[in-house]
Amino acid sequence: MTTRTAQPATLTTTRTRAPEDDLEEFDEHPVRGRFNSAFFWVMGGYINRHLHQRKSATFADLPPTVVELGAGVGANMRYLPAHARLTAIEPNPFMHSRLRRAARSWGVELEIRSVVGERIDLPDASADAVISSLVLCSVRDPDAVLAEIRRVLRPGGRFSFAEHVAAEAGTPTRWTQRILRRPWAWVFEGCSCERDLASVIQSAGFARVDLTHYRIHSPFLPFNTHIAGTAIA
Numbered sequence: 539m540t541t542r543t544a545q546p547a548t549l550t551t552t553r554t555r556a557p558e559d560d561l562e563e564f565d566e567h568p569v570r571g572r573f574n575s576a577f578f579w580v581m582g583g584y585i586n587r588h589l590h591q592r593k594s595a596t597f598a599d600l601p602p603t604v605v606e607l608g609a610g611v612g613a614n615m616r617y618l619p620a621h622a623r624l625t626a627i628e629p630n631p632f633m634h635s636r637l638r639r640a641a642r643s644w645g646v647e648l649e650i651r652s653v654v655g656e657r658i659d660l661p662d663a664s665a666d667a668v669i670s671s672l673v674l675c676s677v678r679d680p681d682a683v684l685a686e687i688r689r690v691l692r693p694g695g696r697f698s699f700a701e702h703v704a705a706e707a708g709t710p711t712r713w714t715q716r717i718l719r720r721p722w723a724w725v726f727e728g729c730s731c732e733r734d735l736a737s738v739i740q741s742a743g744f745a746r747v748d749l750t751h752y753r754i755h756s757p758f759l760p761f762n763t764h765i766a767g768t769a770i771a
Contacts, residue, residue, distance in 0.1 A: 564629035564654050570727050571632035579611045579636050588754040592766040593617055596698050601666040607655045608673030612640025623647040629654050655683040663692040671700040676729040684742035691771035700766040704732045715760040731760040744769035
């Protein structure tokens with residue numbers, strides 16, 4: 539990967555959802571929110587070692603302006619083109635300071651929109667590319683989020699994703715996912731290890747979907763089954 543020289547990022551004002559919006563708010567929890575921000579900041583390098591090869595292929599050749607769902611603490615900024623402009627859909631306010639720090643480090647122009655993925659406050663057909671990683675597992679309504687992604691993508695725009703998914707039925711991994719689903723979901727802000735996200739994405743109405751199933755090997759057994767790919771609007 540090409541090395542980029544870090545430069546100060548242009549940081550715009552964080553935008554929040556209008557009070558009249560009738561969609562349920564993000565469940566802001568001061569303990570979970572802070573824990574997840576710290577966890578993904580500390581564990582980012584470890585997680586990236588496992589996912590780097592797939593992400594490098596999936597996020598290759600992104601355009602200079604990108605929308606990211608659940609940008610978190612900025613783990614995917616390393617995959618953006620030089621001098622990229624990122625609109626980060628990130629409702630967890632405890633992620634924002636680290637997200638801004640990552641933007642400064644990578645020289646990314648950043649705008650944070652503190653809204654949920656089910657109601658992205660961007661115009662129709664306004665985005666060339668949307669990306670996500672380890673996000674669709676935790677949204678309340680994946681179908682609604684994918685409908686929003688299709689809405690904001692221009693015709694021919696791309697949605698590139700790297701997500702963890704349910705293991706095959708009857709396997710030790712699936713058994714572990716089921717046993718741990720409630721504490722896992724509480725700790726990781728609603729994250730479900732039992733979603734068949736491949737089927738959800740394939741049935742979301744995209745013109746074309748290309749994805750690959752793969753497995754990583756980490757001590758976090760429920761997290762080890764993944765998909766990565768791209769869907770074209």
